[in-house]
Amino acid sequence: MRDSVETDKVIVSKVDADIIVTTYKEAAVLDLIDAKELDSVYVTMSQGNDVFYLVDLTALNADLTNDAQSYFSRKARIVPNIKAAAIVINTLRGRIVARFYIQYFKPLYTTKIVGSVEEAKAWFASVRKEELV
Numbered sequence: 001m002r003d004s005v006e007t008d009k010v011i012v013s014k015v016d017a018d019i020i021v022t023t024y025k026e027a028a029v030l031d032l033i034d035a036k037e038l039d040s041v042y043v044t045m046s047q048g049n050d051v052f053y054l055v056d057l058t059a060l061n062a063d064l065t066n067d068a069q070s071y072f073s074r075k076a077r078i079v080p081n082i083k084a085a086a087i088v089i090n091t092l093r094g095r096i097v098a099r100f101y102i103q104y105f106k107p108l109y110t111t112k113i114v115g116s117v118e119e120a121k122a123w124f125a126s127v128r129k130e131e132l133v
Contacts, residue, residue: 005041009034014045018083019124021054021117024062035068035076042078052124053078053085053109056117057094073105082109084127086120089113 004013009028013021020042024030030038042053057063064072072079085107087098098113110127114120 003045005045007034007037010038012038012041012045015054018050019052019054019121020045021056023056024059026059027061028059029062030064030068032065032067032071035064035071039071039076039078042076043081046078046081048081050081050083051078052127053082054088054117054120054124055085056088057098058088058090063097069101069105073101073107079108083131084110084112084124086112086114086123088115088117088120090115 004011006012009025009030011023011025013023015021022038042051045051087101089095089098095113102111102113112120112123114123
């Protein structure tokens, strides 16, 4: 298993035993075909274990099509293994779009919008603590 995979649109890295980070490149727009390819990467990286899913959408003009968003929210093979997801966004427009995504597509896992990767990791740590209680 590789800990990092790079495509022309994203870099996917396993940064902890249970955290997979997807960093979008500038002007990358993922469509359904890209989403299905990424799903295979996630399944391989997770090795059947539950994971936290961190999506870094801070690159300029990075986005997902509606089909890709729908796929990742409910249909992807990795969905049953996602403990929680954090979407890192640093623009008002991005936050509005992400809120719409969460409300419209209703992912089957808890999803939070955060301002930084560090904030996402801190939130994941709090979710881990809640699991132990």
